[in-house]
Amino acid sequence: xxxxxxxxxxxxxxxxxxxxxxxxxxxxxxxxxxxxxxxxxxxxxxxxxxxxxxxxxxxxxxxxxxxxxxxxxxxxxxxxxxxxxxxxxxxxxxxxxxxxxxxxxxxxxxxxxxxxxxxxxxxxxxxxxxxxxxxxxxxxxxxxxxxxxxxxxxxxxxxxxxxxxxxxxxxxxxxxxxxxxxxxxxxxxxxxxxxxxxxxxxxxxxxxxxxxxxxxxxxxxxxxxxxxxxxxxxxxxxxxxxxxxxxxxxxxxxxxxxxxxxxxxxxxxxxxxxxxxxxxxxxxxxxxxxxxxxxxxxxxxxxxxxxxxxxxxxxxxxxxxxxxxxxxxxxxxxxxxxxxxxxxxxxxxxxxxxxxxxxx
Amino acid sequence: xxxxxxxxxxxxxxxxxxxxxxxxxxxxxxxxxxxxxxxxxxxxxxxxxxxxxxxxxxxxxxxxxxxxxxxxxxxxxxxxxxxxxxxxxxxxxxxxxxxxxxxxxxxxxxxxxxxxxxxxxxxxxxxxxxxxxxxxxxxxxxxxxxxxxxxxxxxxxxxxxxxxxxxxxxxxxxxxxxxxxxxxxxxxxxxxxxxxxxxxxxxxxxxxxxxxxxxxxxxxxxxxxxxxxxxxxxxxxxxxxxxxxxxxxxxxxxxxxxx
Numbered sequence: 001x002x003x004x005x006x007x008x009x010x011x012x013x014x015x016x017x018x019x020x021x022x023x024x025x026x027x028x029x030x031x032x033x034x035x036x037x038x039x040x041x042x043x044x045x046x047x048x049x050x051x052x053x054x055x056x057x058x059x060x061x062x063x064x065x066x067x068x069x070x071x072x073x074x075x076x077x078x079x080x081x082x083x084x085x086x087x088x089x090x091x092x093x094x095x096x097x098x099x100x101x102x103x104x105x106x107x108x109x110x111x112x113x114x115x116x117x118x119x120x121x122x123x124x125x126x127x128x129x130x131x132x133x134x135x136x137x138x139x140x141x142x143x144x145x146x147x148x149x150x151x152x153x154x155x156x157x158x159x160x161x162x163x164x165x166x167x168x169x170x171x172x173x174x175x176x177x178x179x180x181x182x183x184x185x186x187x188x189x190x191x192x193x194x195x196x197x198x199x200x201x202x203x204x205x206x207x208x209x210x211x212x213x214x215x216x217x218x219x220x221x222x223x224x225x226x227x228x229x230x231x232x233x234x235x236x237x238x239x240x241x242x243x244x245x246x247x248x249x250x251x252x253x254x255x256x257x258x259x260x261x262x263x264x265x266x267x268x269x270x271x272x273x274x275x276x277x278x279x280x281x282x283x284x285x286x287x288x289x290x291x292x293x294x295x296x297x298x299x300x301x302x303x304x305x306x307x308x309x310x311x312x313x314x315x316x317x318x319x320x321x322x323x324x325x326x327x328x329x330x331x332x333x334x335x336x337x338x339x340x341x342x343x344x345x346x347x348x349x350x351x352x353x354x355x356x357x358x359x360x
Numbered sequence: 361x362x363x364x365x366x367x368x369x370x371x372x373x374x375x376x377x378x379x380x381x382x383x384x385x386x387x388x389x390x391x392x393x394x395x396x397x398x399x400x401x402x403x404x405x406x407x408x409x410x411x412x413x414x415x416x417x418x419x420x421x422x423x424x425x426x427x428x429x430x431x432x433x434x435x436x437x438x439x440x441x442x443x444x445x446x447x448x449x450x451x452x453x454x455x456x457x458x459x460x461x462x463x464x465x466x467x468x469x470x471x472x473x474x475x476x477x478x479x480x481x482x483x484x485x486x487x488x489x490x491x492x493x494x495x496x497x498x499x500x501x502x503x504x505x506x507x508x509x510x511x512x513x514x515x516x517x518x519x520x521x522x523x524x525x526x527x528x529x530x531x532x533x534x535x536x537x538x539x540x541x542x543x544x545x546x547x548x549x550x551x552x553x554x555x556x557x558x559x560x561x562x563x564x565x566x567x568x569x570x571x572x573x574x575x576x577x578x579x580x581x582x583x584x585x586x587x588x589x590x591x592x593x594x595x596x597x598x599x600x601x602x603x604x605x606x607x608x609x610x611x612x613x614x615x616x617x618x619x
Contacts, residue, residue, distance in 0.1 A: 050519075050523055051522075052519055052522075052523075072519075072522045072523055073522050073523070073524075073525050073526055073527055074525075077523075078523055078524060079519075079520070079523045081519070081520060082516075083514050083516050085514060085516040085517045085519065085520035086517075086520075087517060087520075087521070087535055088517070088539065089538045089539060098521075098524050098526075098534075099524040099525050102524060102525030102526050102530065103525055146524065147524075150524075150525070
């Protein structure tokens with residue numbers, strides 16, 4: 001049996017439907033992520049799971065028990081808030097001890113468990129500090145320790161890394177994974193950052209306008225987006241209008257005035273169907289125009305601009321009909337990587353099994 | 361920035377206007393003369409006389425009792441009102457709670473008098489009616505201070521308490537109350553000072569049997585402004601000042617007029 005079941009949950013605020021008939025399940029021990037832009041309903045959903053809000057219809061079921069009549073304080077579910085929400089008048093140790101005290105644990109046990117939790121998040125020697133004496137990363141650790149110390153069935157995390165700087169965020173991501181595997185608690189994580197979701201999750205539900213657009217493992221989500229929104233929201237993508245010219249082993253697409261390309265076939269599409277062709281920049285090869293490519297899909301173009309990131313360079317290439325493609329070139333060659341300059345003539349190419357044809 | 365001498369002079373005049381009368385009262389309370397006219401010499405006689413004056417002591421005891429009970433009641437009710445105003449964001453609630461603060465005292469006094477007499481009868485005017493009256497006008501002050509204390513707080517702190525297993529009562533006792541405590545104490549001190557020197561509302565609601573310190577002073581100066589009045593005024597001033605300083609120390613934002 002799944003640990004958490006969300007069954008046809010809806011929540012409306014006046015005319016606005018924040019969550020629209022959403023269903024999914026979370027397995028025990030899973031790191032599950034709700035990903036989406038702000039206003040997509042992910043936080044509303046999280047608040048209903050925590051018990052701060054109730055669904056207008058549908059059910060939230062934990063361990064087979066409908067939570068409708070269980071108030072927040074009685075749910076074996078704890079939350080790590082975006083603002084951390086540490087109690088400012090309590091020390092680190094008192095903050096972490098709070099859920100244990102509320103659960104009526106004996107003093108001895110509270111002391112032992114707090115000591116373990118403090119060690120787990122590497123906060124030793126800071127137990128007697130107050131929240132205002134801690135850095136952002138340290139507050140984050142206290143919030144995590146406080147949420148985990150009483151071993152909840154489920155830990156909800158509401159954009160917990162949002163307030164940290166990039167370097168620290170990466171470090172905390174690694175620690176979050178380590179911590180989640182170590183304690184074996186099921187995490188439901190809410191974020192608007194696709195990079196964070198991909199790096200952390202076992203499974204991701206991509207939400208938009210109150211519905212789940214696609215739910216899958218990170219590599220499947222990135223590799224096989226089901227629709228435009230998901231393709232665009234997760235990672236970077238080249239996206240162009242396309243019409244199906246012929247079906248068969250591979251799909252033949254008419255890419256406007258650019259010409260025909262071969263793309264992976266898809267069930268249920270007929271010749272004449274309109275949609276979009278999407279392909280990731282790293283699937284597009286770039287070489288000098290004079291060099292030949294073995295790929296079936298190839299076009300010559302001119303470098304319009306490039307972004308040097310360090311490990312990779314993204315080239316923005318204009319094709320003859322005005323379409324613009326991004327191509328990623330890893331700077332993995334020893335010494336100075338091969339560069340193209342703005343204005344260089346280049347050849348873009350990709351394999352027939354790269355990219356996807358999606359509904360418009 | 362250079363300040364104009366005119367501005368200096370104007371400010372000085374304003375402060376002089378506010379404080380010179382108070383200083384005069386204090387100085388003459390130590391003057392060895394029955395007349396508030398010229399400085400004769402230093403004495404503590406008036407204070408000795410004051411503490412031998414049974415009527416005055418009785419009035420002071422009344423005032424203290426009223427102030428303690430009324431401020432305690434107003435603190436409890438005002439704190440609840442402040443929290444409610446913060447939580448429910450209604451427009452009616454602040455209006456209802458704060459109106460007595462803005463209402464002219466004479467209006468409040470008269471309306472309370474009419475209320476007590478018409479509902480409970482003429483004999484009802486007593487220590488109790490004064491306490492009720494004082495509680496009424498102090499609630500608003502406490503509520504404002506408590507609400508301003510809550511206004512800047514991260515709402516998720518209270519949700520976190522619930523989330524981590526605290527019942528609503530535990531959340532209030534262990535999280536909300538400690539966090540608003542400076543506001544509560546400042547409100548209590550404010551209520552105490554307002555109550556102890558209130559004249560107008562007390563005058564209407566006290567009836568004949570309950571002299572308070574301000575009423576007693578008023579009775580005395582109807583005959584003459586004796587140095588004894590100066591002495592009791594000085595003590596009252598000292599008490600009020602202490603309370604205000606304490607309130608400012610406990611909740612600095614209150615005196616700075618934030619919120």
